[in-house]
Amino acid sequence: MARLPKKLQQKLEERRADNTLRELPSETSLVDFSSNDYLGFSQNMALSHLALQILSDKELARNGATGSRLLTGNNILFDEVEELISTYHNAENALIFNSGYDANIGFFSSVPQRNDIVFFDEFIHASIRDGLKLGNARAFKFKHNNLEDLSSCIAQQKHQLDGGDNQAYLVTEAVFSMDGDTSDLHKLMEICESNDILLILDEAHAVGVFGKGGKGRISDLHLEDRVFARMITFGKALGCHGAAILGTNALKNYLVNFARSLIYTTALPPHSLASILAAYKLLSSDLGSQQIIKLRENIDYFKELLTGMRLSTYFIKSDSAIHCCILGGSTLVKQTALALSHQGMDVKPILYPTVPKGKERLRFCLHSFNSKQEIQEVLKTLKAIITKSPSLARGN
Ligand SMILES: Cc1ncc(COP(=O)(O)O)c(C=O)c1O
Structure with a gap:
């Protein structure tokens, strides 16, 4: 096989010298203080049996989706799961993506437009940063959970938005994945509303943990009607795989047309959707x-x-x-x-x-x-x- 180019080999050597080289760990039987399986759903046999039952009831025992959601991959389970989760999280609609990474990439590369502005917390997840890099909007980071810094950041950039159709967005996490702390959503919402900024929240580590029935922090604080979009994932507390963007019908329609990580990939297999459906049944029980x-x-x-x-x-x-x-x-x-x-x-x-x-x-x-x-x-x-x-x- 052809060798790894020298420059790449060098980068690996630098990581080794720094003691920051990443390696894939092997499975262990140690006590779990590391997985995102907060409620133990990934190991729940009742959930697994229910998922198989759903597939057999719907005669959907296929191994793969067979295509993108816009082609042959959009089976009836998608509608059912999207309806269930939008009702559960009190959103107008939901759009399922293959993962939280895909959802964030698709959203942030397609929604903020050229000459729009995105304010983001400096500790935001890599998937949001990567999405922003792929898009055309200008992005400005503010210090982690620092409302004063955010306000001065907004004051400095606001003139760029005056007049015209340009839009400002703010994105943060409900629970920060590598810190565990939470954002002040009431205050952020106030700042957003007084500056015509649309708030987007990544609830990856909040669903299943915060709010009645694990509905997340936006539901807990009754801010559903005021937030622009929420990203929820199924690979963490729900113990399965996939993610969704919650928002209006119009936002869903836009993403179906412009989010490339939804359009140009094979859809989730029916089994993943049945698992999500079963996980929500368990979560609400x-x-x-x-x-x-x-x-x-x-x-x-x-x-x-x-x-x-x-x-x-x-x-x-x-x-x-x-x-x-x-x-x-x-x-x-x-x-x-x-x-x-x-x-x-x-x-x-x-x-x-x-x-x-x-x-x-x-x-x-x-x-x-x-x-x-x-x-x-x-x-x-x-x-x-x-x-x-x-x-x-x-x-x-
Ligand atoms: C805050 C946050 N957003 C998005 C993601 C990506 O979600 P997924 O694992 O479903 O791709 C993660 C997962 O690491 C995360 O921690």
């Missing part, structure tokens, strides 16, 4: 509510222990299922994750360039199925490692 309650109890317990064990100063404040312990330095974070794995705990190190240099961290994901004992164990082990490490002890 008593069993789903019980899992959400267990998850929330585990989040509260984790935070209680952080305070009791004097570990809070290492962690970013969070009410979500994601809790990040900033250690700084790839080597240290990797070593700590390895030490935790030796004690049977799977906690992932998050390295530069996913997070800023010096802010490398351990990302603890909590689940409904984690036991109190597992939570105690993982934090006790972390505390012992921190206490023994001279560079980490902060007089706690």
